[in-house]
Amino acid sequence: MEIRVDLSRWRRRLAVRAVVCAFLWIVPLSITGEEQDWIVTPSGSEVRIHVAKSGVFSFAGHMHDVIAPALSGTIRFDQQRVEQAAIELTFDASALTVSATGGSPEDVPKIQEAMLSDKVLDVAKYPTIVFRSRQIVAETRNRSQMRLRVAGDLTLHGVTRSIEGPANVNLAGDQLTGTGTLIIKQTSFNIKPVSAGLGAVKVKDEVTVGYTFAAHREASR
Numbered sequence: 001m002e003i004r005v006d007l008s009r010w011r012r013r014l015a016v017r018a019v020v021c022a023f024l025w026i027v028p029l030s031i032t033g034e035e036q037d038w039i040v041t042p043s044g045s046e047v048r049i050h051v052a053k054s055g056v057f058s059f060a061g062h063m064h065d066v067i068a069p070a071l072s073g074t075i076r077f078d079q080q081r082v083e084q085a086a087i088e089l090t091f092d093a094s095a096l097t098v099s100a101t102g103g104s105p106e107d108v109p110k111i112q113e114a115m116l117s118d119k120v121l122d123v124a125k126y127p128t129i130v131f132r133s134r135q136i137v138a139e140t141r142n143r144s145q146m147r148l149r150v151a152g153d154l155t156l157h158g159v160t161r162s163i164e165g166p167a168n169v170n171l172a173g174d175q176l177t178g179t180g181t182l183i184i185k186q187t188s189f190n191i192k193p194v195s196a197g198l199g200a201v202k203v204k205d206e207v208t209v210g211y212t213f214a215a216h217r218e219a220s221r
Contacts, residue, residue: 035078037218038176040089044214045071047091052204064111068129070095075215079171082146087133089213093123120191121157130155134162144171150180159189174217181210 047068070092077085098112116123133152140147151164165182185205186193193203 035076035081035084038075038077038215039218040071040073040075041214041216042069042071044177045212047071047209047211050208050210052207064108065099066115067097067099068092068095069097071213073131074218075176077176079144082138082141082148083136085133085136087131087136087150087152089131091129093121093127093129096121096123114194120194126156126158128155131163139166145169146171154184154189156189157191161188176215176217177213179210179212181208183208 049066049068051064051066068091071089073087073089075085075087094116096115098108098115115121118125131152131154133150135151137149138146139149146169148167148169149164150167151162153160154163161184163182163184165180167178167180169176169178183206186203186207187205193205
C-alpha cells in the first residue's frame with residue numbers, strides 16, 4: 001500500500017500554528033507589559049530628613065526632623081519590566097520645614113531661618129531639589145510587592161551626586177506606593193554642618209532620609 005503525504009498542506013498547517021502561538025504569546029505582553037506614567041500625589045507623599053547632633057555636649061542639643069511636604073514628580077513604570085522604570089522627583093526647597101523632636105518649640109524658628117539661609121541650603125539661589133533615577137534593580141518580587149534598589153542623581157544646593165538605596169514598593173490597582181531610607185552627607189553637596197558653642201554642639205554630617213510616596217496612574221489620553 002502506498003502512502004502519500006501532502007507536504008505543502010502540512011507546511012501550511014505548521015505555519016498557521018506558529019502564527020497563532022506567536023499571537024497568543026505577544027498579545028498578553030503588549031497588554032500587561034505596557035509602560036505607563038504615574039503621577040506623585042503630594043498629599044500622600046512625604047520626605048523626612050532626620051538631623052542628629054554630635055560633639056562633646058551633643059546630649060544637650062535636641063534632634064530635629066526636616067520635612068519636605070512639597071513633592072511632585074512622575075514615575076514611568078511597567079510591572080513586567082521593573083528594571084526599565086524611571087523616576088523623577090522635585091522638591092520645593094523653600095517649603096522645607098523644621099520639626100523639633102523632643103526639643104523646645106522656641107528653637108524651631110531660628111533653626112528654620114538658618115536652614116533656608118545662604119549658610120546652609122541657600123534656597124534663594126537653589127530653589128529646587130531634584131532626583132532622577134539611573135538604575136533600578138528588583139531584589140525581590142511577590143506579586144504586587146517588590147523590594148527595589150534605586151540608584152540615581154540627586155541635585156541639592158547646586159551640586160549633583162550619585163546616591164542609592166532600597167525601596168519597598170506596592171502596586172494595587174491604580175495606586176503605586178512605596179517607602180525607603182537612605183543616608184547622605186551634607187559635605188558631599190558643599191553644605192557645612194552648622195555648629196554652636198564653638199563646636200561643642202554641632203549637626204552630624206550624615207543625615208538619614210526616610211520617604212513615603214504615593215502615585216496614581218495617569219489617565220489614558
